[in-house]
Protein backbone atom coordinates (compact mmCIF):
# COMPACT_ATOMS: atom_id res chain seq x y z
CA UNK A 1 0.00 0.00 0.00
CA UNK A 2 1.29 3.43 -0.93
CA UNK A 3 0.89 5.05 2.45
CA UNK A 4 -0.10 8.42 1.03
CA UNK A 5 -2.52 7.19 -1.62
CA UNK A 6 -6.23 7.36 -0.96
CA UNK A 7 -7.66 3.94 -0.14
CA UNK A 8 -11.18 5.12 -0.76
CA UNK A 9 -13.57 2.72 -2.38
CA UNK A 10 -15.33 5.69 -3.95
CA UNK A 11 -12.31 6.89 -5.88
CA UNK A 12 -14.26 6.47 -9.07
CA UNK A 13 -16.54 9.36 -8.19
CA UNK A 14 -13.74 11.69 -7.09
CA UNK A 15 -12.53 14.59 -9.19
CA UNK A 16 -9.04 14.13 -10.71
CA UNK A 17 -7.91 17.21 -8.76
CA UNK A 18 -9.06 15.61 -5.50
CA UNK A 19 -7.25 12.37 -6.31
CA UNK A 20 -4.17 14.34 -7.24
CA UNK A 21 -4.28 16.29 -3.95
CA UNK A 22 -4.77 13.12 -1.91
CA UNK A 23 -2.01 11.18 -3.60
CA UNK A 24 0.57 13.96 -3.63
CA UNK A 25 2.44 12.46 -0.67
CA UNK A 26 2.28 13.12 3.07
CA UNK A 27 0.73 16.48 3.84
CA UNK A 28 3.07 19.05 5.35
CA UNK A 29 2.86 22.09 7.61
CA UNK A 30 2.72 25.58 6.10
CA UNK A 31 5.31 27.71 7.86
CA UNK A 32 6.77 30.97 6.54
CA UNK A 33 5.34 30.36 3.05
CA UNK A 34 6.89 26.88 2.72
CA UNK A 35 5.52 23.36 3.12
CA UNK A 36 7.68 21.54 5.67
CA UNK A 37 7.47 18.22 7.54
CA UNK A 38 7.01 18.23 11.32
CA UNK A 39 10.36 18.69 13.07
CA UNK A 40 9.82 15.41 14.92
CA UNK A 41 9.17 13.65 11.58
CA UNK A 42 5.90 12.35 13.04
CA UNK A 43 2.73 11.93 11.00
CA UNK A 44 -0.85 10.81 11.59
CA UNK A 45 -3.61 9.35 9.45
CA UNK A 46 -6.76 11.19 8.53
CA UNK A 47 -9.68 8.82 8.04
CA UNK A 48 -12.72 8.78 5.76
CA UNK A 49 -15.49 8.21 8.32
CA UNK A 50 -17.87 6.67 5.77
CA UNK A 51 -15.50 3.79 5.02
CA UNK A 52 -13.04 3.82 7.94
CA UNK A 53 -10.21 4.06 5.40
CA UNK A 54 -7.07 6.18 5.41
CA UNK A 55 -7.46 9.26 3.22
CA UNK A 56 -4.04 10.82 3.68
CA UNK A 57 -0.99 10.96 5.91
CA UNK A 58 -0.53 14.32 7.61
CA UNK A 59 2.37 15.95 9.47
CA UNK A 60 1.93 15.86 13.25
CA UNK A 61 3.08 19.27 14.41
CA UNK A 62 3.85 19.98 18.06
CA UNK A 63 5.43 22.60 20.29
CA UNK A 64 8.56 23.00 18.15
CA UNK A 65 6.57 23.52 14.95
CA UNK A 66 4.19 25.97 16.63
CA UNK A 67 7.30 27.88 17.76
CA UNK A 68 8.55 28.09 14.18
CA UNK A 69 5.13 29.12 12.92
CA UNK A 70 4.87 31.86 15.56
CA UNK A 71 8.33 33.16 14.63
CA UNK A 72 7.33 33.26 10.95
CA UNK A 73 4.06 35.03 11.81
CA UNK A 74 5.89 37.52 14.05
CA UNK A 75 8.43 38.28 11.36
CA UNK A 76 5.65 38.83 8.81
CA UNK A 77 3.76 41.06 11.24
CA UNK A 78 6.68 43.24 12.36
CA UNK A 79 9.07 43.31 9.48
CA UNK A 80 7.71 41.63 6.38
CA UNK A 81 5.56 43.04 3.61
CA UNK A 82 2.32 42.73 5.53
CA UNK A 83 2.45 45.80 7.81
CA UNK A 84 3.16 48.16 4.91
CA UNK A 85 0.79 46.64 2.42
CA UNK A 86 -2.20 48.85 3.22
CA UNK A 87 -5.91 48.10 3.37
CA UNK A 88 -6.67 48.21 -0.38
CA UNK A 89 -4.12 45.52 -1.09
CA UNK A 90 -5.29 43.42 1.89
CA UNK A 91 -8.82 43.66 0.52
CA UNK A 92 -7.61 42.43 -2.86
CA UNK A 93 -5.96 39.39 -1.28
CA UNK A 94 -9.19 38.49 0.51
CA UNK A 95 -11.25 38.94 -2.67
CA UNK A 96 -8.76 36.77 -4.54
CA UNK A 97 -9.00 34.03 -1.88
CA UNK A 98 -12.81 34.17 -2.17
CA UNK A 99 -12.54 33.76 -5.95
CA UNK A 100 -10.13 30.85 -5.63
CA UNK A 101 -12.44 29.11 -3.15
CA UNK A 102 -15.26 29.50 -5.66
CA UNK A 103 -13.17 28.27 -8.59
CA UNK A 104 -12.14 25.23 -6.57
CA UNK A 105 -15.43 24.79 -4.71
CA UNK A 106 -16.20 21.32 -6.02
CA UNK A 107 -12.81 20.01 -4.99
CA UNK A 108 -12.97 21.69 -1.56
CA UNK A 109 -16.49 20.34 -1.03
CA UNK A 110 -15.35 16.79 -1.82
CA UNK A 111 -12.44 17.15 0.59
CA UNK A 112 -14.83 18.35 3.32
CA UNK A 113 -17.14 15.39 2.75
CA UNK A 114 -14.31 12.86 2.55
CA UNK A 115 -12.70 14.10 5.76
CA UNK A 116 -15.78 15.02 7.79
CA UNK A 117 -18.58 12.80 6.41
CA UNK A 118 -21.25 15.45 5.85
CA UNK A 119 -23.45 15.08 2.73
CA UNK A 120 -21.89 16.62 -0.36
CA UNK A 121 -24.68 19.19 -0.78
CA UNK A 122 -23.89 20.54 2.69
CA UNK A 123 -20.18 20.70 1.81
CA UNK A 124 -20.93 22.60 -1.40
CA UNK A 125 -22.93 25.10 0.67
CA UNK A 126 -20.08 25.32 3.18
CA UNK A 127 -17.53 26.17 0.49
CA UNK A 128 -19.86 28.87 -0.87
CA UNK A 129 -20.31 30.36 2.61
CA UNK A 130 -16.55 30.36 3.22
CA UNK A 131 -16.01 32.29 -0.03
CA UNK A 132 -18.73 34.76 0.96
CA UNK A 133 -17.12 35.34 4.35
CA UNK A 134 -13.70 36.05 2.81
CA UNK A 135 -15.40 38.47 0.42
CA UNK A 136 -17.35 40.13 3.25
CA UNK A 137 -14.17 40.77 5.25
CA UNK A 138 -12.38 41.91 2.10
CA UNK A 139 -14.97 44.68 2.16
CA UNK A 140 -14.15 45.51 5.77
CA UNK A 141 -10.39 45.87 5.20
CA UNK A 142 -10.86 49.41 3.81
CA UNK A 143 -13.46 50.45 6.38
CA UNK A 144 -11.69 50.08 9.71
CA UNK A 145 -11.81 53.62 11.11
CA UNK A 146 -10.51 55.29 14.24
CA UNK A 147 -12.28 58.25 15.87
CA UNK A 148 -11.63 61.89 16.60
CA UNK A 149 -12.36 62.42 20.28
CA UNK A 150 -14.06 65.65 21.47
CA UNK A 151 -11.32 66.54 23.95
CA UNK A 152 -10.33 69.87 25.58
CA UNK A 153 -9.90 72.76 23.03
CA UNK A 154 -6.18 72.84 23.80
CA UNK A 155 -5.85 69.22 22.72
CA UNK A 156 -6.40 67.22 19.59
CA UNK A 157 -7.24 63.62 20.37
CA UNK A 158 -7.87 60.73 18.06
CA UNK A 159 -7.89 56.97 18.25
CA UNK A 160 -6.31 54.42 15.98
CA UNK A 161 -7.60 50.91 15.43
CA UNK A 162 -4.57 48.68 14.93
CA UNK A 163 -4.04 44.95 14.34
CA UNK A 164 -3.32 42.96 17.50
CA UNK A 165 -0.39 40.97 16.11
CA UNK A 166 0.07 37.21 15.89
CA UNK A 167 -3.25 35.38 16.20
CA UNK A 168 -3.49 31.70 17.14
CA UNK A 169 -6.66 30.14 15.77
CA UNK A 170 -7.80 26.68 16.82
CA UNK A 171 -10.74 25.30 14.90
CA UNK A 172 -13.02 22.26 15.08
CA UNK A 173 -13.91 19.53 12.59
CA UNK A 174 -17.62 20.18 12.12
CA UNK A 175 -17.17 23.09 9.71
CA UNK A 176 -13.57 22.57 8.58
CA UNK A 177 -13.68 25.36 5.98
CA UNK A 178 -16.35 27.74 7.26
CA UNK A 179 -14.78 28.02 10.72
CA UNK A 180 -11.49 28.98 9.06
CA UNK A 181 -13.19 31.74 7.09
CA UNK A 182 -14.79 33.11 10.29
CA UNK A 183 -11.35 33.46 11.86
CA UNK A 184 -8.72 33.93 9.16
CA UNK A 185 -10.68 36.43 7.03
CA UNK A 186 -11.27 39.10 9.71
CA UNK A 187 -7.79 38.57 11.22
CA UNK A 188 -6.15 39.30 7.86
CA UNK A 189 -8.59 42.13 7.01
CA UNK A 190 -7.37 43.91 10.16
CA UNK A 191 -3.67 43.33 9.30
CA UNK A 192 -2.83 40.51 11.71
CA UNK A 193 -0.86 37.36 10.93
CA UNK A 194 -2.11 33.87 11.76
CA UNK A 195 -1.06 30.49 13.12
CA UNK A 196 -3.96 28.16 12.35
CA UNK A 197 -4.49 24.71 13.81
CA UNK A 198 -7.14 22.63 12.05
CA UNK A 199 -8.82 19.78 13.91
CA UNK A 200 -6.91 16.50 13.67
CA UNK A 201 -10.04 14.77 12.29
CA UNK A 202 -10.33 17.12 9.27
CA UNK A 203 -7.01 18.70 8.26
CA UNK A 204 -7.44 18.39 4.47
CA UNK A 205 -9.74 21.34 3.62
CA UNK A 206 -7.45 23.66 5.63
CA UNK A 207 -4.33 22.40 3.85
CA UNK A 208 -5.91 22.85 0.42
CA UNK A 209 -7.02 26.35 1.43
CA UNK A 210 -3.41 27.04 2.48
CA UNK A 211 -2.31 26.18 -1.06
CA UNK A 212 -4.96 28.49 -2.49
CA UNK A 213 -3.87 31.32 -0.18
CA UNK A 214 -0.30 30.98 -1.46
CA UNK A 215 -1.70 30.97 -5.00
CA UNK A 216 -3.55 34.20 -4.14
CA UNK A 217 -0.12 35.68 -3.35
CA UNK A 218 -0.57 36.11 0.41
CA UNK A 219 2.97 36.98 1.59
CA UNK A 220 5.04 34.40 3.45
CA UNK A 221 4.39 34.04 7.16
CA UNK A 222 0.99 35.77 7.04
CA UNK A 223 -0.84 32.43 7.18
CA UNK A 224 0.82 29.44 8.86
CA UNK A 225 -0.91 26.10 9.29
CA UNK A 226 0.17 23.57 11.91
CA UNK A 227 -1.72 20.29 11.75
CA UNK A 228 -1.58 18.08 14.83
CA UNK A 229 -3.39 17.11 18.00
CA UNK A 230 -5.14 19.27 20.57
CA UNK A 231 -3.14 18.47 23.70
CA UNK A 232 0.17 19.07 21.84
CA UNK A 233 -0.09 21.51 18.91
CA UNK A 234 -3.32 23.12 20.21
CA UNK A 235 -2.06 23.50 23.77
CA UNK A 236 1.21 25.00 22.45
CA UNK A 237 -0.83 27.75 20.73
CA UNK A 238 -2.90 28.41 23.86
CA UNK A 239 0.21 28.81 26.01
CA UNK A 240 2.63 30.46 23.56
CA UNK A 241 4.10 33.66 25.03
CA UNK A 242 4.46 35.34 21.64
CA UNK A 243 0.89 34.82 20.44
CA UNK A 244 -1.13 37.98 21.11
CA UNK A 245 -4.63 36.64 20.59
CA UNK A 246 -6.19 33.21 20.57
CA UNK A 247 -9.53 32.41 18.95
CA UNK A 248 -11.02 29.01 19.65
CA UNK A 249 -14.09 27.13 18.48
CA UNK A 250 -14.72 23.76 20.09
CA UNK A 251 -15.90 22.13 23.28
CA UNK A 252 -16.58 24.06 26.48
CA UNK A 253 -14.15 21.76 28.30
CA UNK A 254 -11.22 22.67 26.00
CA UNK A 255 -12.33 26.33 25.95
CA UNK A 256 -11.70 26.46 29.68
CA UNK A 257 -8.20 24.99 29.19
CA UNK A 258 -7.45 27.63 26.54
CA UNK A 259 -8.61 30.40 28.85
CA UNK A 260 -6.35 29.16 31.64
CA UNK A 261 -3.37 28.74 29.31
CA UNK A 262 -3.86 32.21 27.85
CA UNK A 263 -3.36 33.84 31.25
CA UNK A 264 0.45 33.47 30.95
CA UNK A 265 0.79 36.49 28.65
CA UNK A 266 -2.82 37.75 28.97
CA UNK A 267 -3.72 36.91 25.40
CA UNK A 268 -6.90 38.37 24.00
CA UNK A 269 -9.30 35.42 23.95
CA UNK A 270 -12.50 34.68 22.07
CA UNK A 271 -14.29 31.39 22.62
CA UNK A 272 -17.15 29.86 20.65
CA UNK A 273 -18.13 26.75 22.59
CA UNK A 274 -20.89 24.20 23.05
CA UNK A 275 -24.66 24.48 23.12
CA UNK A 276 -27.89 22.69 23.97
CA UNK A 277 -30.29 24.99 22.21
CA UNK A 278 -33.99 25.27 23.02
CA UNK A 279 -36.30 25.14 20.00
CA UNK A 280 -39.73 26.24 21.25
CA UNK A 281 -42.85 25.39 19.26
CA UNK A 282 -46.17 27.00 20.23
CA UNK A 283 -49.57 25.55 19.33
CA UNK A 284 -50.25 28.46 16.95
CA UNK A 285 -47.12 27.80 14.85
CA UNK A 286 -47.11 26.78 11.19
CA UNK A 287 -46.59 23.17 12.18
CA UNK A 288 -45.51 21.81 8.84
CA UNK A 289 -42.76 24.40 8.53
CA UNK A 290 -41.76 24.03 12.20
CA UNK A 291 -41.41 20.25 11.83
CA UNK A 292 -39.43 20.41 8.59
CA UNK A 293 -37.01 23.12 9.72
CA UNK A 294 -36.63 21.77 13.26
CA UNK A 295 -35.61 18.41 11.76
CA UNK A 296 -33.04 20.21 9.63
CA UNK A 297 -32.01 22.25 12.68
CA UNK A 298 -31.01 19.13 14.57
CA UNK A 299 -29.97 16.69 11.84
CA UNK A 300 -27.86 18.90 9.55
CA UNK A 301 -24.22 17.80 9.64
CA UNK A 302 -25.33 14.68 11.58
CA UNK A 303 -26.22 16.97 14.49
CA UNK A 304 -22.57 17.90 14.94
CA UNK A 305 -23.37 21.59 15.13
CA UNK A 306 -22.85 23.73 18.22
CA UNK A 307 -26.20 25.51 17.71
CA UNK A 308 -28.20 22.36 16.81
CA UNK A 309 -31.88 22.28 17.86
CA UNK A 310 -31.35 19.51 20.38
CA UNK A 311 -34.02 20.40 22.96
CA UNK A 312 -37.43 20.74 21.34
CA UNK A 313 -40.01 22.24 23.69
CA UNK A 314 -43.51 21.72 22.36
CA UNK A 315 -46.74 23.19 23.75
CA UNK A 316 -48.81 20.47 25.43
CA UNK A 317 -51.82 20.65 23.09
CA UNK A 318 -49.72 19.79 20.00
CA UNK A 319 -47.08 17.64 21.70
CA UNK A 320 -48.26 14.26 20.38
CA UNK A 321 -48.82 15.49 16.86
CA UNK A 322 -45.43 17.23 16.73
CA UNK A 323 -43.65 14.17 18.17
CA UNK A 324 -45.23 11.93 15.56
CA UNK A 325 -44.41 14.26 12.69
CA UNK A 326 -40.81 14.97 13.66
CA UNK A 327 -40.20 11.24 14.13
CA UNK A 328 -41.63 10.65 10.64
CA UNK A 329 -39.27 13.33 9.27
CA UNK A 330 -36.33 11.62 10.98
CA UNK A 331 -37.30 8.32 9.38
CA UNK A 332 -37.40 9.95 5.92
CA UNK A 333 -33.70 10.86 6.14
CA UNK A 334 -31.47 8.89 3.79
CA UNK A 335 -28.44 7.73 5.74
CA UNK A 336 -25.51 6.58 3.63
CA UNK A 337 -22.62 7.41 1.32
CA UNK A 338 -22.13 11.17 1.76
CA UNK A 339 -20.65 11.69 -1.71
CA UNK A 340 -23.96 10.50 -3.20
CA UNK A 341 -26.11 13.56 -3.93
CA UNK A 342 -29.30 11.86 -2.77
CA UNK A 343 -27.90 11.16 0.71
CA UNK A 344 -29.25 13.46 3.41
CA UNK A 345 -27.17 12.20 6.35
CA UNK A 346 -23.63 10.84 6.41
CA UNK A 347 -21.52 9.24 9.13
CA UNK A 348 -20.27 10.94 12.30
CA UNK A 349 -16.76 12.31 12.00
CA UNK A 350 -14.77 9.69 13.89
CA UNK A 351 -14.81 6.46 15.81
CA UNK A 352 -14.44 8.42 19.05
CA UNK A 353 -17.49 10.54 18.24
CA UNK A 354 -19.42 7.43 17.18
CA UNK A 355 -18.72 5.70 20.47
CA UNK A 356 -19.58 8.84 22.41
CA UNK A 357 -22.97 9.25 20.68
CA UNK A 358 -23.80 5.52 20.97
CA UNK A 359 -23.01 5.90 24.68
CA UNK A 360 -25.68 8.62 24.92
CA UNK A 361 -28.21 6.39 23.12
CA UNK A 362 -27.59 3.76 25.79
CA UNK A 363 -27.93 6.40 28.49
CA UNK A 364 -31.28 7.55 26.99
CA UNK A 365 -32.64 4.03 27.42
CA UNK A 366 -31.33 3.89 31.00
CA UNK A 367 -32.88 7.29 31.78
CA UNK A 368 -36.24 6.00 30.53
CA UNK A 369 -36.75 8.13 27.40
CA UNK A 370 -39.03 6.73 24.67
CA UNK A 371 -37.34 6.15 21.32
CA UNK A 372 -39.61 7.56 18.60
CA UNK A 373 -37.03 7.32 15.78
CA UNK A 374 -33.54 5.87 15.43
CA UNK A 375 -31.84 5.19 18.74
CA UNK A 376 -29.19 2.92 17.22
CA UNK A 377 -26.23 2.78 14.86
CA UNK A 378 -26.88 2.73 11.12
CA UNK A 379 -27.16 -0.59 9.24
CA UNK A 380 -23.98 0.07 7.22
CA UNK A 381 -21.32 -2.62 7.82
CA UNK A 382 -18.59 0.06 7.90
CA UNK A 383 -18.53 3.73 8.79
CA UNK A 384 -19.55 5.75 11.83
CA UNK A 385 -23.27 5.92 11.08
CA UNK A 386 -25.99 6.68 13.63
CA UNK A 387 -29.69 6.80 12.77
CA UNK A 388 -31.44 10.14 13.23
CA UNK A 389 -32.92 9.88 16.70
CA UNK A 390 -35.91 11.44 18.45
CA UNK A 391 -36.74 10.85 22.11
CA UNK A 392 -40.01 11.70 23.80
CA UNK A 393 -40.87 11.15 27.43
CA UNK A 394 -37.69 13.05 28.28
CA UNK A 395 -37.35 15.58 31.09
CA UNK A 396 -35.23 18.70 30.95
CA UNK A 397 -33.31 17.39 33.98
CA UNK A 398 -32.09 14.18 32.31
CA UNK A 399 -28.45 14.03 31.21
CA UNK A 400 -29.53 13.52 27.56
CA UNK A 401 -31.32 16.88 27.85
CA UNK A 402 -28.48 18.69 29.59
CA UNK A 403 -25.25 17.47 27.98
CA UNK A 404 -24.10 18.31 24.49
CA UNK A 405 -24.27 15.01 22.56
CA UNK A 406 -23.01 16.39 19.24
CA UNK A 407 -24.86 13.81 17.20
CA UNK A 408 -28.23 13.42 15.44
CA UNK A 409 -30.24 13.25 18.64
CA UNK A 410 -33.09 15.45 19.92
CA UNK A 411 -35.34 15.29 22.95
CA UNK A 412 -38.95 16.50 22.71
CA UNK A 413 -40.25 17.98 25.98
CA UNK A 414 -43.72 19.44 26.67
CA UNK A 415 -44.36 22.95 28.08
CA UNK A 416 -47.51 24.71 29.33
CA UNK A 417 -47.21 28.40 28.51
CA UNK A 418 -44.76 31.20 27.63
CA UNK A 419 -43.38 31.41 31.12
CA UNK A 420 -42.77 27.67 31.36
CA UNK A 421 -41.11 27.66 27.91
CA UNK A 422 -38.69 30.42 28.95
CA UNK A 423 -37.88 28.81 32.31
CA UNK A 424 -37.19 25.39 30.77
CA UNK A 425 -35.44 26.88 27.72
CA UNK A 426 -33.05 28.90 29.87
CA UNK A 427 -32.42 26.04 32.29
CA UNK A 428 -29.06 25.06 30.80
CA UNK A 429 -25.40 25.95 31.32
CA UNK A 430 -25.24 26.92 27.63
CA UNK A 431 -26.56 29.95 25.76
CA UNK A 432 -25.55 29.76 22.14
CA UNK A 433 -28.87 29.77 20.28
CA UNK A 434 -32.64 29.41 20.61
CA UNK A 435 -35.67 29.39 18.34
CA UNK A 436 -39.36 30.22 18.72
CA UNK A 437 -42.19 29.12 16.41
CA UNK A 438 -45.42 31.10 16.74
CA UNK A 439 -47.74 33.28 14.63
CA UNK A 440 -48.05 35.76 17.53
CA UNK A 441 -45.62 38.56 16.72
CA UNK A 442 -45.44 40.13 20.16
CA UNK A 443 -44.94 36.75 21.84
CA UNK A 444 -42.10 36.01 19.41
CA UNK A 445 -40.29 39.25 20.25
CA UNK A 446 -40.97 38.91 23.99
CA UNK A 447 -39.34 35.49 23.95
CA UNK A 448 -36.45 36.74 21.82
CA UNK A 449 -35.65 39.09 24.72
CA UNK A 450 -36.26 36.56 27.48
CA UNK A 451 -34.12 33.72 26.10
CA UNK A 452 -30.50 33.85 27.17
CA UNK A 453 -28.82 32.98 23.90
CA UNK A 454 -26.47 34.69 21.46
CA UNK A 455 -28.73 34.01 18.45
CA UNK A 456 -32.51 33.68 18.45
CA UNK A 457 -34.38 32.48 15.37
CA UNK A 458 -38.06 33.33 15.01
CA UNK A 459 -39.98 30.97 12.71
CA UNK A 460 -36.72 29.72 11.22
CA UNK A 461 -33.64 27.82 12.39
CA UNK A 462 -29.88 28.00 12.01
CA UNK A 463 -29.58 31.03 9.74
CA UNK A 464 -26.08 32.48 9.97
CA UNK A 465 -24.95 35.37 7.80
CA UNK A 466 -21.47 36.94 8.06
CA UNK A 467 -23.13 40.34 8.54
CA UNK A 468 -24.60 39.46 11.97
CA UNK A 469 -22.75 38.62 15.21
CA UNK A 470 -22.59 35.02 16.42
CA UNK A 471 -21.49 33.74 19.82
CA UNK A 472 -22.63 32.57 23.20
CA UNK A 473 -24.06 33.56 26.55
CA UNK A 474 -23.00 31.62 29.66
CA UNK A 475 -20.75 28.58 29.05
CA UNK A 476 -21.19 28.81 25.28
CA UNK A 477 -18.26 31.22 25.33
CA UNK A 478 -17.57 34.91 24.94
CA UNK A 479 -16.71 37.39 22.27
CA UNK A 480 -18.85 37.70 19.15
CA UNK A 481 -17.60 36.62 15.74
CA UNK A 482 -18.85 37.88 12.35
CA UNK A 483 -20.14 41.32 11.40
CA UNK A 484 -18.21 44.28 12.76
CA UNK A 485 -17.71 42.33 15.98
CA UNK A 486 -14.86 40.32 14.48
CA UNK A 487 -13.17 43.62 13.60
CA UNK A 488 -13.32 44.44 17.31
CA UNK A 489 -11.92 41.00 18.18
CA UNK A 490 -8.91 41.47 15.88
CA UNK A 491 -7.94 45.09 16.65
CA UNK A 492 -6.46 47.08 19.52
CA UNK A 493 -7.49 50.70 20.07
CA UNK A 494 -4.89 53.37 20.72
CA UNK A 495 -5.69 56.92 21.91
CA UNK A 496 -3.37 59.69 20.73
CA UNK A 497 -3.24 63.19 22.29
CA UNK A 498 -1.63 66.23 20.70
CA UNK A 499 -1.10 69.43 22.70
CA UNK A 500 -2.09 72.31 20.43
Ligand code: ADP
Pocket residue numbers: 170171172173197198199200228229230231232233234235236238249250251252254255257258
Ligand atom coordinates in the same frame (compact mmCIF):
# COMPACT_ATOMS: atom_id res chain seq x y z
P1 ADP B 1 -14.40 18.06 20.00
O1 ADP B 1 -14.58 17.49 21.38
O2 ADP B 1 -15.67 18.43 19.36
O3 ADP B 1 -13.46 17.27 19.14
P2 ADP B 1 -12.43 19.84 20.88
O4 ADP B 1 -12.74 21.02 21.72
O5 ADP B 1 -11.75 18.68 21.52
O6 ADP B 1 -13.76 19.46 20.18
O7 ADP B 1 -11.54 20.25 19.63
C1 ADP B 1 -11.64 21.46 18.94
C2 ADP B 1 -10.24 21.90 18.56
O8 ADP B 1 -9.51 22.10 19.76
C3 ADP B 1 -9.44 20.89 17.73
O9 ADP B 1 -8.63 21.60 16.81
C4 ADP B 1 -8.59 20.22 18.78
O10 ADP B 1 -7.38 19.67 18.27
C5 ADP B 1 -8.29 21.37 19.71
N1 ADP B 1 -7.90 20.97 21.08
C6 ADP B 1 -8.27 19.85 21.77
N2 ADP B 1 -7.68 19.83 22.98
C7 ADP B 1 -6.95 20.96 23.08
C8 ADP B 1 -6.12 21.54 24.10
N3 ADP B 1 -5.92 20.93 25.27
N4 ADP B 1 -5.55 22.74 23.86
C9 ADP B 1 -5.75 23.37 22.68
N5 ADP B 1 -6.49 22.88 21.69
C10 ADP B 1 -7.09 21.70 21.86
